Amino acid sequence: MSPDRPDRPDSRANPSESQPTKHFIQQAIDADVAAGKWGPAGDRSVVTTRFPPEPNGYMHIGHAKAVVLSFGLAHEHGGRCYLRFDDTNPEKEEAEYVRSIIRDIRWLGGDWTGCDPDNHESEAGVTFASDYFERMYAWACELITKGLAYVDEQTAEQIKASRGGPGKADTPSPWRDRPAEESLDLFARMKAGEFTDGSRVLRAKIDLAASNFNLRDPVMYRVVNRPHHRTGSAWHIYPMYDWAHGLEDSIENVTHSICTLEFEDHRPLYDWFINAINRGRQPERTGSGPGAGGERDAANTADRLHHAQQIEFSRLEPTYIVTSKRKLKQLVDDGRVTGWDDPRMPTVSGLRRRGCTPEALRAFSLDTGVTKFKAVHDLGLFEGAQRAHLNKVAPRRLAVLRPLKVTITNWDETLEGPNLEGHRRDADGTEWMDAVNNPEDEAAGTRLVTFTRELYIEREDFMEDAPKKFFRLKPGGEVRLRYAYWITCNEVIKDDAGEVIELRCTYDPHTRGGDNPPPDAEGKVRKVKGTLHWVSAQHAINAEVRLFDRLFTEPQPGKKTGDPLDDLNPDSLEVIEAAKLEPALASRTDDEPNWPDGIRRYQFERHGYFCVDEDAAPDRPIFNRTVTLKDSWAKAAAK
C-alpha cells in the first residue's frame, strides 16, 4: 500500500461524460504519440484516422460506434479523420449508397477533414479508394519485379482445389515461379482488358503453409470487366481489400487504422504488403510527410511507405436487432417493413425517421465501451440513452392516444371562479390553462391549453373495477387533470355492447392549476394520487400515431433456429388512426427547440417521446413513437 499513489481519473470527478479511464485504443495512441512514432514526440495532431465504408448498402446502428470512434479519436487529439469510400468492387457498389452514407455520417456528427460544414450532402473532402488505383498498380508492379507477386492463370475453382487446410500446405500454382517479366506483361494486359473475368489473378508470393490462411498467396487483383461507378471503364482489374486497404491508409497518412475484430487475422497481411513495398527503400523521412488533402508528394515514391497501425475492436451489437445486410434486405423485399428507412429498421435512416437522436447514438456507443470482448449490448441501454437526451430537450405536450369522452357536468358558462383571477375564460366556456413546456428547462417557458366542458382522457386511465393500487380514475374516484382541475367520476355511460363510451364527472373549482382544495369541516385535506393528461374535445386535432415495438422478440434473433426471421415480432407496429392532440402539435411553435436535423420531437406526457413522421402534411399529422417513458405501474401490473 503506497499512500502517495497519484489519484486516478475517477468517474465521480466527471460524471456526465462517461469514460473514467482511457480505453485501450486511446492508450495505444497515447503511447505512440509519446514515443514520437509518427512525428515529433508529443505532437498529438499527427493522429489520423479514417472511416472506410464500402458503398454497397445502407449504414446501420452497428456502424455507429465505428463512426463515433474514428472521428472522435482524431478530434480529441486535434488530428484528422477521413471519410474514404472503399470502392474496390464494381460488382456491388453504387453512387446511391455514397450519397446515403454521407448523409448518415453527417447526421451522426461525423465531420471529416475537408467536409463542407454547411452542406450535409456534399462530397467535399471525401476520398475514394478508386482515386488511388494508379498508384496501387505501380506498387503491384514493383512487387512483381521484386519477385513477391505473380500472375496466376488458374481458375478460381482450381485455386480453391489447391488450398490445403489446417496443418496442410497449399499445393503451389504452376505459375508461381514464372519470370517477373512474364507476370509484368500479363498484368499490364489484364489491366488493358485483354482477358475475361476470372481468367487471371495477381497473387502475392508469401507462404503456402502459413497457419494464417490469409498469408497463403492471397489474391491482390482480379479481372472484372465491368464499369465502376466512379472510374467508368478505365480499369479492368480491381484490387482486393487486403492489398488496397493498407495502401489507402498509407496514402492518407493514417496513423491508426481502426477496424472490427474480424480483421485481426488480416493484420499480418496488412503489414506484410507495406513491408514488401518498403523492402529495399530509403527510410521514411521524419514526420508523416505532407498531409494536406491526404496527398503524398509523387516524387516520394522511392521513400518508404507510411505504415499505419491497424487496431481492432468489438463492434456494437445490440440485442433485439439484426444487422446482417442479407436479412435486412429480406425484411424489405418481403414487405415485413415499409423500406430501408422504416422506423423499426436498425438502419441509420430508420433510426432517424423514428426520431432517435445522434446524441443518443453517440452516448450508446461510448457507454458500451471500447474493448475486444465480443459482447452483446442491451438495447435497453440505448433506449435509456435516448430517454436521457430527449428528457432534457423535448417539449412536453398533451396527447390522448385512445380517447374516452369526459363531460364535466357542473361546468357552466359562469365567468367567475375562486381561482380565476387573471386567467382567461371565454364567453363560450373555454378556459385557458398554463402548461409547462419542459420542467427540465425553465427557459422553455409555458404555453396555454384550453379546458372545456367536454374533454378526452386516455381510455386506460379509467377502470371500472380497479385494483387498490390503481391511482387513476374509477367510479366515485377523484383525480387531477394535469394543469387543470380535480374531477370526480359520478356516472359511467356504456353503449349497447357494454363498452364504456363516456364518463360524467364534476370538477372542483378550488383545485385549479395545482392548488389544493380547502380542508373540510373536520380540517382534513383531500388528496389525489393520480394526474391524468387530457385534451379539450372541441379544440383537439386528430392525428395518426404510429407505435413501434422491437422488430424481434428474442434478444439474439435466430439464436435458436438459425433464422432471425423466425423471431419476428408480429406486433412491432400499431397504428392509431385518430388520436386526439392538443392544438399546439399542429405545427412548429416558437418556443420549440431548433433541431439540427429539422425533425420535430416532443414528449407526449405520460406516454413517451414522439416525432413528426416525414409522411406528415399540414392537413395530415403523423407522429412516430421513438421510445416510451419508463412505466413502473405497467411493470408492476405485468407481474
Add this chain to the structure above:
RNA sequence: GGGGCAUUGGUGUAAUCGGUAGCACGAGUGAUUCUGAUUCACUUAGUCAAGGUUCGAGUCCUUGAUGCCCUACCA
C-alpha cells in the same frame, strides 16, 4: 485438426509496478413530484476452473474449460 482473439455482479465495463475489486445500466426499497416520468438516497450481486510463484494475484506462470473469428477472384 491448425491459427487468431477473448473471458471481472443479471448486463456492459474500470482497476498504473502484483497492493482497498470501482462505475454505469438493470433489479429492489424509500423520499420528492401537478408526468406511476424526472431527480435523490439506500440496497443488491462479481474476478471461467484447477494448480503454482508471492507477505500479497483480476493482474505473473502451468494446465484445462468455454465463446467468437479464419481455408471468397467480398469488405
